[in-house]
Amino acid sequence: MLIDSHAHLDDEKFDEDRDELINLLKQNGVELVLNPGCDVKTSERSIQLSEKYDMIYAAVGTHPEDADKMDEETLELYKKYALNKKVLAIGEIGLDYYYDNSPREYQRKWFREQVKLAKQLDMPYIVHDRDAHEDVFNIMKEEHYSGARGILHCYSGNIELAKEFIKMGFLISLGGPVTFKNSKVSKKVAFEIPLEHLLIETDSPYLAPEPFRGKRNQPALVKYVAEEIAKIKGVSYDEVVNKTNSNFKRLFKIN
Ligand code: NI
Numbered sequence: 001m002l003i004d005s006h007a008h009l010d011d012e013k014f015d016e017d018r019d020e021l022i023n024l025l026k027q028n029g030v031e032l033v034l035n036p037g038c039d040v041k042t043s044e045r046s047i048q049l050s051e052k053y054d055m056i057y058a059a060v061g062t063h064p065e066d067a068d069k070m071d072e073e074t075l076e077l078y079k080k081y082a083l084n085k086k087v088l089a090i091g092e093i094g095l096d097y098y099y100d101n102s103p104r105e106y107q108r109k110w111f112r113e114q115v116k117l118a119k120q121l122d123m124p125y126i127v128h129d130r131d132a133h134e135d136v137f138n139i140m141k142e143e144h145y146s147g148a149r150g151i152l153h154c155y156s157g158n159i160e161l162a163k164e165f166i167k168m169g170f171l172i173s174l175g176g177p178v179t180f181k182n183s184k185v186s187k188k189v190a191f192e193i194p195l196e197h198l199l200i201e202t203d204s205p206y207l208a209p210e211p212f213r214g215k216r217n218q219p220a221l222v223k224y225v226a227e228e229i230a231k232i233k234g235v236s237y238d239e240v241v242n243k244t245n246s247n248f249k250r251l252f253k254i255n
Pocket residue numbers: 006008036092203
């Protein structure tokens with residue numbers, strides 16, 4: 001069955017029909033969803049969702065967009081939340097130089113501190129990287145440790161860098177953009193990176209795959225990402241679904 005490695009079901013865009021939509025996911029072939037937080041509030045909401053639904057797992061962390069609101073107290077809070085057994089990772093964390101919603105030095109500081117937290121907790125971490133490939137790589141490299149692992153979410157970098165992240169113990173997660181006609185780099189990554197190192201995701205409610213581009217995304221649409229990767233690689237849909245499923249479970253050590 002499908003695993004959506006990254007969705008924000010706590011987003012207000014699901015307020016109208018969240019329970020209904022989640023209750024239909026199994027029927028739509030989705031086994032599991034990882035719902036990362038972006039700040040304290042959304043991390044708490046992720047945990048609440050994960051406690052309400054078996055199939056939902058949470059991650060806790062502060063997105064680069066909110067790095068200027070991050071502090072030591074919040075770090076301590078995440079440390080406490082991470083003890084919850086439905087919390088699988090620290091995330092999403094990283095750098096976003098496209099929107100630049102927080103000053104870059106804050107983004108870098110709190111990305112680094114949260115990587116250190118993942119290390120301290122021996123947990124995977126989930127990386128958001130938008131137009132900041134070099135700095136993301138450098139911080140991860142500088143803070144690298146044996147046992148480091150996690151996900152490069154909605155990966156948008158090139159193949160060479162993807163190979164470096166894989167060497168560091170990370171999986172490359174592809175989302176809706178791989179289905180867009182103009183996203184040559186994502187398609188190339190899908191073609192060249194072996195299935196053993198790939199995950200699939202939606203980043204719901206954002207980045208809906210074709211043929212739903214521009215509409216609200218939701219975890220059931222992750223199948224279009226799997227279909228596109230199968231097409232690009234020339235393998236069966238089932239192979240993509242099964243491999244990405246077992247990659248996810250291996251990373252997070254779940255059944
Ligand atoms: Ni996200």
